[in-house]
Amino acid sequence: MIFFPDNNPAIVGGKKENHYKYIARNDRGTFYINTFRLNSRTQIRFRKAREKHENNLHVINSLIDEILLKIQDNADLYDLKDLIFQLDNLRYIKQQELAKLPKDEMFEKAETYLRNKGIESSFIFEEYNIDINMKYDDNTYYCELVIDNSVEEKTEYRKNISVEKLTTWFEKLNSNFGILFYYLRINRMYFYPVSNEMELSNVADDKKFKQIKIDNMHLLS
Numbered sequence: 048m049i050f051f052p053d054n055n056p057a058i059v060g061g062k063k064e065n066h067y068k069y070i071a072r073n074d075r076g077t078f079y080i081n082t083f084r085l086n087s088r089t090q091i092r093f094r095k096a097r098e099k100h101e102n103n104l105h106v107i108n109s110l111i112d113e114i115l116l117k118i119q120d121n122a123d124l125y126d127l128k129d130l131i132f133q134l135d136n137l138r139y140i141k142q143q144e145l146a147k148l149p150k151d152e153m154f155e156k157a158e159t160y161l162r163n164k165g166i167e168s169s170f171i172f173e174e175y176n177i178d179i180n181m182k183y184d185d186n187t188y189y190c191e192l193v194i195d196n197s198v199e200e201k202t203e204y205r206k207n208i209s210v211e212k213l214t215t216w217f218e219k220l221n222s223n224f225g226i227l228f229y230y231l232r233i234n235r236m237y238f239y240p241v242s243n244e245m246e247l248s249n250v251a252d253d254k255k256f257k258q259i260k261i262d263n264m265h266l267l268s
Contacts, residue, residue: 058085067094089172107141153194154178157229160236164267175215179227181238188223188240198232202263206239207256217247228261237265 057076058069069085071077080086114134154170161168161181168181171189178192193206206228216224225240239261250257 061094063098067091067098084173086174087172088174088176088178104141107137111137111141153229153231154192156231157192157194157227157236160229160234161267164236166267175219176212177220177224181227183238186223188225188238188242189220190225190227190238192227192229195228195230196232197230200233200235204228204237204261206259206261208241208259210250210255210257213241213245213250213257214247216241217250228265236267237261238267239265 055072057071057073058079059065059072060068060070068091069076069080071080084090111134114130114137118130118134157179158168158170161179166181166183168179170178171180172178173189176191177189179190181188181190206226208226220242223240223242225238225242228237228239230236239259244259245257
């Protein structure tokens with residue numbers, strides 16, 4: 048890619064040791080990261096999935112090579128039938144692995160939920176974990192989508208939010224913002240409008256997490 052020339056690259060990182068984020072080495076790199084949203088949560092998730100995918104293929108190919116080597120060297124021929132079975136199974140697994148694409152059905156279901164409620168929204172996958180642009184109560188909100196797989200229905204839920212994340216939102220986002228909590232298994236979604244409920248002065252303290260309460264007042268129905 049033109050973004051990553053061998054000499055003096057504009058962007059480095061994108062690996063596990065960098066938390067899968069790209070780091071700009073110059074103004075050109077900053078431009079690329081901002082323009083193409085290379086550090087959005089979706090792009091980071093794709094990089095994680097791609098690395099896992101590549102590692103899985105490496106393991107599968109190593110096992111296939113090991114079995115082929117045994118067959119080629121006529122070693123352990125009494126296990127030939129078993130080796131061929133293993134080989135066929137690995138080829139099948141490899142085919143499945145090659146067919147994999149980074150997919151997130153949970154986001155699709157959340158989008159369907161909002162659409163069924165008549166809420167205008169679109170996925171934008173910006174930085175700072177912002178996933179959705181949503182129009183609600185005549186205001187536009189930039190929201191993080193949090194998926195919860197619990198099945199217990201409660202009248203009140205308590206959630207902990209990173210103070211570091213909240214501080215970043217208040218400092219970086221020039222818009223209303225909040226969090227969508229989607230309880231996938233019971234098909235409920237709650238909206239907590241952070242920018243309406245909090246102020247930066249109430250967030251910046253010595254604690255790592257801020258606890259919030261969501262109840263039926265926040266239910267999108």
